[in-house]
Structures are given as structure tokens and as C-alpha cells.
Amino acid sequence: TDSNNNTAAAAKYLVGVGRADCTGPVAQVPLMGFANPDQVGGGLLSRLYSRAFIVADPKESARVVFVSADIGMVSQRVRLEVLKRLRSKYGDLYRPDNVVLSGTHTHSGPAGYFQYTLFWITSKGLLRPALSSIVNGIVKSIDIAHGNMKRGRLFINRGTVENSQINRSPFSYLENPESERNRYSSNTDKEMVVLKMVGEDGQELGLISWFAVHPVSMNNSNHLVNSDNVGYASCLFEQEKNKGMLPGEGSFVAAFASSNLGDVSPNTRGPFCANTGESCDNPQSSCPVGGAAMCRAEGPGNDTFESTRIIGQNIYLKAKELYEKASQEVTGPLSSAHQWVNMSDVWVKLNATHTVKTCKPALGHSFAAGTIDGAGAFNFTQGAVEGDPFWDQIRDQLLGEPSNETKACHKPKPILFSTGEMTWPHPWHPDIVDVQIVAIGSLAILAVPGEFTTMSGRRLREAVKSELDSHGTRGMNVVIAGLCNVYTHYITTYEEYQVQRYEAASTIYGPHTLSAYIQLYRGLAKAIALNATQELSPGPEPPLFNVTSLTLLPPLSAENAPAAKTFGDVLEEVRQEYRETEVAEVTFVGANPRNSAENATEHNFLTVERYSNISSSWHVVLNDASWDTRW
Secondary structure, eight states, X not given: OOTTTOOTTOOOEEEEEEEEEXXXXXXXXXXXXXXXXXXXXXXXXXXXXXXXXXXXXXXXSXXXXXXXXXXXXXXXXXXXXXXXXXXXXXXXXXXXXXXXXXEOOOSSEEOOOOOXXXXXXXXXXXXXXXXXXXXXXXXXXXXXXXXXXXXXXXXXXXXXXOSXXXXXXXXXXXXXXXXXXXXXXXXXXXXXXXXXXXXXXSOEEEEEEEOOOOSOSSOTTOOSBOOXXXXXXXXXXXXXXXXXXXXXXXXXXXXXXXXXXXXXXXXTTEEEETTXXXXXXXXXXXXXXXXXXXEEEEOSSSSHHHHHHHHHHHHHHHHHHHHHHOOEXXXXXXXXXXXXXXXXXXXXEOSSSOEEEOOSOOEXXXXXXXXXXXXXXXXXXGGGGTXXXXXXXXXXXXXXXXXXXXXXHHTTXXXXXXXXXXXXXXXXXXXXXXXXXXXXXXEEEEEOSSEEOHHHHHHHXXXXXXXXXXXXXXXXXXXXXXXXXXXXXXXXXXXXXXXOOHHHHTBTTOTTHHHHHHHHHHHHHXXXXXXOGGGSOOOOOOOOOSOSOEEOXXXXXXXXXXXXXXXXXXXXXXXXXXXXXXXXXXXXXXXXXXXXXXXXXXXXXXXXXXXXXXXXXXXXXXXXXXXXXXX
């Protein structure tokens, strides 16, 4: 028999999986990712889900939780609220050290779930309904996984994904030492790692795939909430395994999680000038006419919807192949290591004679330029914030000059925002950051608080692997899980930092950020290898600011249907018949969809039903989570 199916009496772990909706408000709310204030939700293409996986040791108390949520990134506010809820429900079972919360990095989900002021600018504040939907969805997915724990086995496999990514800052990558670059065949990490979960009884439970690609097949002109390419891959895998079920239903859970995607784009045709069609693959990503705003990369499809499906399908097909062939079993103890660190004040020992330091957070000028996946819309000029009550109060703060110490620390970055020195009405950026590793037998998951570039990720994985090896824990599979626990923008290498493209300008703790993380994750790896995680200092706890809701969104008011109409009345009916490629459209009287998120009502905005002559009844064949419906 195939080793995967030969599960009798060989289960090594208790395994639980769960999935829950975390979509939130789909109208009027800014979308999170491109920092474009004009990119506001205006409907729904696919629902967003939190997918949770719990692995526990049947004999010991050790357990780990990995959550991948279809959101831009996990914010510190989300993490702190989730941990608080878990503590009140489960006591010490689920803690900061053994719970990993990772965002897929879709750029088409609602914003507004951050407590640091910088993120309020394009989110129009802290939006409680968006935050609550994410927190509730994550907690519910963990509850479901907790409730269906069963004896099971884990298998790991890895393989190469082709035609799905390009490096969007190749000129930065070329700054890395030639001897280092020569060790790799590509300027992106093409490897996918898949963790397969099977019940003792042979029931297929789920999988986690880690692969480095930005979910930005949907660009910044999109207004429909969706989970982008990796979410489409999840949907394909789950529909394949949960036969006859609608999206979001069924017991099999497939997460396509983020990794070191910092400089990795799915827009494989590369950057072209929108006005002339010529390439703008230059160090400034700029066009002769129209500048950087005209330079954009496109995916393989005829439009963003098709590109999303093509890239998503590529990823899904590789994951399916790796899942089906996975035979290397994961065995061994479970462990977790976690610290909170003040990242604005880490001393790093580079070698015997050189010690350097991280900086207070700051963003450079190129941060405002954006990338070839979405040019800058962060229009921080005084004129752009006139008349905005939120900004009127803090305009003077914006114009404050960075201190000489911060300027010197961040060199050669020209500072646009000295966020670490801006504290009104709350700090603009985090100082206290999570560093975390969870080990499931031979698999070590490095939960990183941001977007590591390709080479940064390679250096981190290699450092952790050599640390584990040197303390006798050999042959570990080391994967990076991106966008975890708190968002700190980007992490480039020291060399990439010198040329200050977007990713470097967004490396907020300065040129030695990566070196600091390598030092910190080495410390966690050593503690895991020596079974000394209890001796790690927990570090300074992050703040939970006393702000529950602060928003510039228009308030929801009582709504009335038009005269002689009621909510639900059809204004434009579907036709009796359609040709195969045509789109069926219907228009009806509806209220503001924000109502359902703000009142926490769980229902579909639409279903498509098919009449069965056999049973003389209607059956739902699609819902608003289906990629074939747009609402």
C-alpha cells in the first residue's frame, strides 16, 4: 500500500483543521495593501476565510496552532485580541508562543484593523466591523479545529513552481554578492513546501502550502473584495476534496500561505509603460512620459480576473501533485519559541570587531513611489489632507523633521516619515515585534513579522538551519511563514538596502534589520534544539491602545427602499436564456452591505439555484463566495 494510506495504528499526532469566514464589510471600506485611498470596496468576488490547523502530541501537553487568513497581513491589534479571546476560552492551552497567525497578503480585503496611526491614513481610521470580522473568524476557525482533533499523520513534500513569479526589484537583487547569487538558479524562490494531513482512519484532513508570491494579480483598480491568486488556489483544492459542497463548506481545509514574497510579483509579463507599451524595467521603474505612475506590470491573462485564475491554478496544480505524492512522514516532538523584541533598539554583533544597531522606525522617500504592481498613491502633500478632520489636527506632526540620530541611523535612506518619532494620537509604527518559531517534528516554521525579500529569506532560513544543525537537530525542513503576528513592512538585505527601491525604503528598522532578525531567530532555534524554550526571556509586552473605533467612514443611517418598492424587489430580471460565454445579470433593491458586517449577520448576498425536474425543487449551485459570481 501507499505509505499515505497505511495509517492504521501509526498516527503520530492529534490533528484538527477548521475554516471560518472573516470577510467583513465589502462596501465603502478602503482595501488593504496598495495604500490607495481611491481603492474602496464596492462588492464581492470571493469570500475571505481563516484556516486553522492544530497539531498536538497525544502523550504530552505540547501543541501548535498555525492559522492562515485571507487578509493583507496580521496586525498586532488582531493578534492581541485573538490571544485575549483564546486565553479567556482555553486558559493556557493557546499562547503567544504556540499560536502562529499568518496573512496570505491579498490586497483585496478590507483595511482598518490596525492600532498604529500610519495605517489609519488610507484605512480612514480603525474600523471595528473589519477588525471584529477578522478576530471572530480566526477564533472561530481555531474553535472548529480544536473541536475536531483526531489521531492523524503528517507528510511533507517540496517541488518547483514555474511560470508564476518574477522579481519586481531585480536591480536591488543584483546588489547582493555575486558569489551568493551564483548559488541560486533564480532571483525568486520557486520552491513550494506542502504539509499534508491525514486522519488515522485514512480521511484526508487538509494541507498547508508555503510559496513566495505576492497576491496582487488583482491590481489597485479592483474594487471587489477577494482572496486573489492564492485564495483561488485554496478554493480549487477545497472544491476538489469537498465534492458537491459550496465554497466555504466541507471538512477538508487547504491553506496557501505566504512566505518570503517581499520582491516577488505574479505579474509575469513584467513592467511596461501603460501609455507607450515600452518596457520600464529600469532601476527607477519609471517611464519617459508619465514617470513611475505609468510603469506597471501585468499578469499572464487578458485581464486581472484571468491572471488571478492562471496564477492560482498554477499554484494549485503544483500543490495537488506534491500532496498526492507526499511520502516523507513528519515525526518528532512539537515545540515553540517566541519573544517580544524592541526592534528599534537591537544591538547586532556582525563579527568579532563590529557591532551595529537597529533604528527607530522610519519610511524612505521611495516608499511613496509604490511598485510595478501598484504605483504610489500615498500622496502625502499638505494639499491632499486639507479639510480632513483627522489630518487637520496632526498636520504639524507630519511636517516634523526627523532627529539627526534617526537620519544617521537610516542612511542612505532619505526619510519621508520618521514614524518612530511620531506619537499622536498613538505611535505611528510598532517598536515591540514578535519573533517566533514553531517546530512540528522535522518541520520548523519561522513566523516572520513582515515581507522578507527573496535573498533575505534565504539568509534567514540558512542561518536557522545551521544553528539547528550545530546543536544536533539535523535535517530540518525550514520554511518561512510571512506576514505573521505584527506588520513591520519589508526586510531587505543590507546590500539591497543601499539602493533604496520600494522594499528598502520600507525596511523600517534601518539597514541592519535583517542582521537583527537573523541573530534573534538563531537564538530561538538554539533554544528549540537544546530544549530550552522555557528559559527564553519573553521580552517587553506590546501595548494594546485604548482605541476601539475611530473612523471617517460615513455613518450607517436608516435606509428606505425607493417609492413603491421593498428591499429584495427585482429591478432588472435575468433573461430566459443565455449563450455559454454570456454573463447573467440581475439588479435588485438592496441596502448598504455594510449593514450585514456591522450587525454581524452571517448570510449570503446571493445564491444561484438550479431547478431539478427529478426532485421538483431548487438546489443552490453557486453562492457569493464562488469565483463565478460577482456581487
